Amino acid sequence: MNYYEILGVSPHCTQEELDEAYRRLRAIYAEERFLEGEAGKQGAIKLSRLDEAYNEIMRERAQQKSSSQYGHKLGEADQKLKNGDINGAQEILDNEQDRGAHWHFLQSIIFYKKGWYEESRTQLKLAVSMDPGNTQYTTALDRLEQQMASKTSNPYTMGKENTNTQQPPPYTEPDTSMGLARCCTTLCILDCCCDLLRCI
């Protein structure tokens, strides 16, 4: 499938031209899918193909950028990490002789995913010391130390995407206690009333 043909742009177009074509076509297909019958169905299919084409082109461009900026091998390791292949990425890094800032940055990501947090911070600090002007590395280090290792971050929202709430939900969510409450309500009520009935 030729993704550039679906978007009606040339493979050498700029990012702005690509985004403009995507926005324009998306607006058209988004309206078409609400038409009745076959026309609506076709509109939905075109919209889905358009999104797939755009995402694929963006992914390919990101991979090419990574390869050209940091070398083919590190770009490959970067891609393997994005696909979740930690062992594959580690193998590439182990075979790489030239260990610059980006090598240490990728190594820190591998350590983080493996759960080796101190090693991850060490590698990230090395990356920052080798390339202090790189905001990607300094932002990552800052985020690791201030946010991810914070003992006061809101536990209710950690790991959950698209959370808008700042306050934790009330701690009175109705929840069955694995059937224990149904088992003996009297005991539960009595225990709630009197702390003396707690386990010795």
Next chain:
Amino acid sequence: MYGYIIPDKTKLYNKDFLLFRSFYCGVCKSIAATSGNLPRFSTNYDIAFLAALIHAYKNHMPEYSCEGCILNPFKKKHVVKQSELMQRIVSLNTLLSYHNILDKIADKDKGKLKAKLAKRVMKKAYFSAREILPQADNILQKSFEKLRELEKENSKSIDRVSDCFASGFRDCVVKSFDIQNDYNFEDVIYNIAKFVYLADALDDINDDAKKKHYNPFLARYGQYKNKAELIKEHRQDIEFIINMTINRAIESYNKLNVCEGRDLLNNIFYFGLRRKAELLINSPKKQKRERV
């Protein structure tokens, strides 16, 4: 596992306390049913937590019975009944306790007599547990061997040493409870096991410094005379590693599809772990065993 994963009582609802207690008593009763009365001393809060987590994750509603306790036969309490799942959980606990005991015996120490006595008591239970979970036994054996090798080398990498225990325990749980490709659950187990290992190491700094035993914090930061001095110099680094482990456990737990028993597990993950970490870091002495 020595009771580092407990709920925060100040934020615990009574229903959640009763649920936690019923799992704790259920583990004790299951050990008695599987291996006799003596191995019951290996019951601990950490395995009660694991039992609650696995039941919630597998959406397995436990059955309850009203029974007296070996310590207090006149007071009847709700107890999680023996089941195939509970049998596997207590078998895993037995394997872990036995391998811990073997590890203590391998250390050249005066406390070996106590460990040798414990080994005798647990031997029969260990053989039954090994029949139920043979793969877990092999994994634990290899993990503890690797751990001993790293300790002999006086490894300075806290992550490498704790990874031995944490990844071994994670693989045991995955094999024993048929966990299929759920990286979030695997991350929860990994980080919880890592927290237990680090908490135990932090608690034992004074003893290990005195007896010149291997301790990952002493190996990494230098041979301090006591915990208070080490914490004073390296508080930020120690807080970083402990808080990262807890936060990753919370993050992965939040991605799980757990419904029943959520309040109890929320308390343990969101409040219990952090509270315990604070106590361990700020207390200069070894923590006494807490009662829930």
